[in-house]
Amino acid sequence: MKLIHTIEDLQRNLTEARAKGEKIGLVPTMGALHEGHASLVRRCVAENDVTVVSVFLNPTQFNDKKDLEKYPRTLDADCALLESVGADFVFAPSVEEMYPEPDSRKFSYPPVDTVMEGAFRPGHFNGVCQIVSKLFAVVEPDRAYFGEKDFQQIAVIRAMVEDLHLKVEIVPCPVVREKSGLAMSSRNTLLTDGEKAVAAHIFGILSKSKNFATNHTLKETRQYVVDSLNAIVGLEVQYFAIVDGGSLQELDSWSDSDDIVGCITVFCGSQPIRLIDHVRYKE
Structure with missing residues (x-):
C-alpha cells in the first residue's frame, strides 16, 4: 500500500x-x-x-x-x-x-x-x-x-x-453497527462508554417503530419515535422525518409511497455529539 x-x-x-x-x-x-x-x-x-x-x-x-x-x-x-x-x-x-x-x-x-x-x-x-x-x-x-x-x-x-x-x-x-445496534461513526469515538450505551437506544427505538407502524398512522409513528427518544436522559432529537426514499420528501400516509425511510438526527451526551441513523419502513 x-x-x-x-x-x-x-x-x-x-x-x-x-x-x-x-x-x-x-x-x-x-x-x-x-x-x-x-x-x-x-x-x-x-x-x-x-x-x-x-x-x-x-x-x-x-x-x-x-x-x-x-x-x-x-x-x-x-x-x-x-x-x-x-x-x-x-x-x-x-x-x-x-x-x-x-x-x-x-x-x-x-x-x-x-x-x-x-x-x-x-x-x-x-x-x-x-x-x-x-x-x-x-x-x-x-x-x-x-x-x-x-x-x-x-x-x-x-x-x-x-x-x-x-x-x-x-x-x-449497508450500515455497519456495533453490537449494541449503534451505527458505526467516527463521531462515536467522542462518546464516553456511558453515552454510547445511551446512544444505542436510537436504533432500538427505530427498530421498535417498525412494529409500531404496522397498526399506527405515519404521524403517530413519527411522534412515537420523537417522544420515546426525548424521554431518555442524554438524548435530544433534532429531527425525525419519514420520507420517500427517492425524492426524500416527507410523507403524510403509509400509502403515499412504496419506498419509505425514516431519517433521524439525535444529539447525544454532554458535548453534545450529533448522530444520524435511518430505518426502512417499506422498500
Whole structure:
C-alpha cells in the first residue's frame, strides 16, 4: 500500500493502472476510520483491480467550525487499518492541495439537498459536492463506494453525478453497527462508554417503530419515535422525518409511497455529539 499526498503523484500511479485496463474503485473518507469504512474498502477491493481510499477532512462541508475542530484525526491508525483490508493507495492531501484557491462553485439539487440535513446544516451538501467532484476529477474512478448511514448524502451525490454527466457508478453499502445496534461513526469515538450505551437506544427505538407502524398512522409513528427518544436522559432529537426514499420528501400516509425511510438526527451526551441513523419502513 502506498500513502500519497499530492494529486500529481496519485494521478501518475493511476495512469499506469488505467493503461493496463484496470478498474479503479474509490472510497472517499474523512478519516477516523472504523469497521464501517473497512467494509466499504473490502467491497471495493473485491470489485476492482485498484482501490484508492481518500482520507481528507474537508473543511467546506462543516458549517460549524467547532464541529470541524473536534472531529477526530487518526491518519497513522487509518493507514494501518487500510493496509490490513487491501487498499492500494491512500490519498491524504493537505487542504492547500485540494483547495489551492477558494472553491466558489455552487451545487443545488432540490429537493434532495434542501430537506433534513440540508435544512439544518446550510452549505453542508454544497461542500460535499465540492470535494467529491474534486476527488472524482482527480481519481476518475469506475466505481465509488459510500455508506448508507449517510442516506441523504448518497442521494445528493447521485444527483451531482447525473448533473455533471460523470461516468462513475455510485455503490451504496449497508450500515455497519456495533453490537449494541449503534451505527458505526467516527463521531462515536467522542462518546464516553456511558453515552454510547445511551446512544444505542436510537436504533432500538427505530427498530421498535417498525412494529409500531404496522397498526399506527405515519404521524403517530413519527411522534412515537420523537417522544420515546426525548424521554431518555442524554438524548435530544433534532429531527425525525419519514420520507420517500427517492425524492426524500416527507410523507403524510403509509400509502403515499412504496419506498419509505425514516431519517433521524439525535444529539447525544454532554458535548453534545450529533448522530444520524435511518430505518426502512417499506422498500
